[in-house]
Amino acid sequence: MAENHMGPAPTVIADDVHITYTVQGASGSREVHAVKGVTFVAHKGEAIGLIGSNGSGKSTLLKAVAGLLPPARGRLWTRGRPSLLGVDAALMNDLTGERNVVLGGLAMGMTRRQIRERYQQIVDFSGIDDKGDFITLPMRTYSSGMAARLRFSIAAARTHDVLMIDEALATGDAAFQRRSRARVAELRAEAGTVFLVSHNNRTVTETCDRALWLEAGVLRMDGPAKEVVAAYDDEQTRKGRKSKK
Numbered sequence: 001m002a003e004n005h006m007g008p009a010p011t012v013i014a015d016d017v018h019i020t021y022t023v024q025g026a027s028g029s030r031e032v033h034a035v036k037g038v039t040f041v042a043h044k045g046e047a048i049g050l051i052g053s054n055g056s057g058k059s060t061l062l063k064a065v066a067g068l069l070p071p072a073r074g075r076l077w078t079r080g081r082p083s084l085l086g087v088d089a090a091l092m093n094d095l096t097g098e099r100n101v102v103l104g105g106l107a108m109g110m111t112r113r114q115i116r117e118r119y120q121q122i123v124d125f126s127g128i129d130d131k132g133d134f135i136t137l138p139m140r141t142y143s144s145g146m147a148a149r150l151r152f153s154i155a156a157a158r159t160h161d162v163l164m165i166d167e168a169l170a171t172g173d174a175a176f177q178r179r180s181r182a183r184v185a186e187l188r189a190e191a192g193t194v195f196l197v198s199h200n201n202r203t204v205t206e207t208c209d210r211a212l213w214l215e216a217g218v219l220r221m222d223g224p225a226k227e228v229v230a231a232y233d234d235e236q237t238r239k240g241r242k243s244k245k
């Protein structure tokens with residue numbers, strides 16, 4: 001049994017995680033230390049926003065939690081198989097939306113039968129067909145918003161132990177964002193932990209109950225989403241004033 005007197009079960013444990021990239025430059029190879037000693041524990045039922053300025057390490061940390069980047073140092077443990085739903089998740093541009101729903105579902109571990117059963121729900125959720133029969137056209141004919149919506153819809157079709165969303169919510173229009181917020185809430189209720197990387201503070205406070213603030217690879221703050229976003233906002237405002245002087 002997962003629950004006990006110690007509270008909800010952990011889904012992700014990051015213990016002093018460091019992640020480095022090796023970059024080949026004109027003058028040889030260079031190390032980029034993108035995540036520096038990040039430690040946190042995520043629990044069942046939490047929705048956690050990752051915030052921080054450009055290049056602070058948010059996407060890198062998500063990729064590491066998803067198992068796509070090995071930590072150079074420290075330890076990372078996740079429950080079940082984490083799914084990363086990124087804006088650049090691997091769907092095939094030359095294949096139709098229809099084929100991508102099937103491939104994306106298989107890639108997430110769904111059976112063909114589960115995919116068949118959920119197919120219409122996925123297409124309806126994405127709203128891709130609202131303006132015509134786009135689902136039978138290749139993905140390359142979609143706008144970036146449409147493609148992001150389809151990715152979100154595929155990933156949201158099943159429940160995940162750990163679901164990671166990289167900016168996907170911010171891409172759709174208002175109606176789609178409402179639907180995705182509702183679905184994220186359902187996914188949380190259905191057990192998993194949701195991570196959301198976003199530059200939109202409102203999306204974070206409306207979707208998440210907790211936030212991690214990264215700056216230059218370091219975890220600056222971890223707490224209730226509203227408090228962390230407020231502290232981050234304060235600093236952005238201060239920096240904005242400074243740069244105007």
Ligand SMILES: Nc1ncnc2c1ncn2[C@@H]1O[C@H](COP(=O)(O)OP(=O)(O)OP(=O)(O)O)[C@@H](O)[C@H]1O
Binds near residue numbers: 059
């Ligand atoms: N594939 C890569 N190879 C080398 N360096 C990388 C790579 N991806 C990211 N970096 C570097 O790692 C650091 C963190 O980048 P990351 O994309 O994780 O930040 P982020 O917080 O998600 O940024 P943004 O808000 O702009 O999306 C940056 O210094 C970036 O230049």
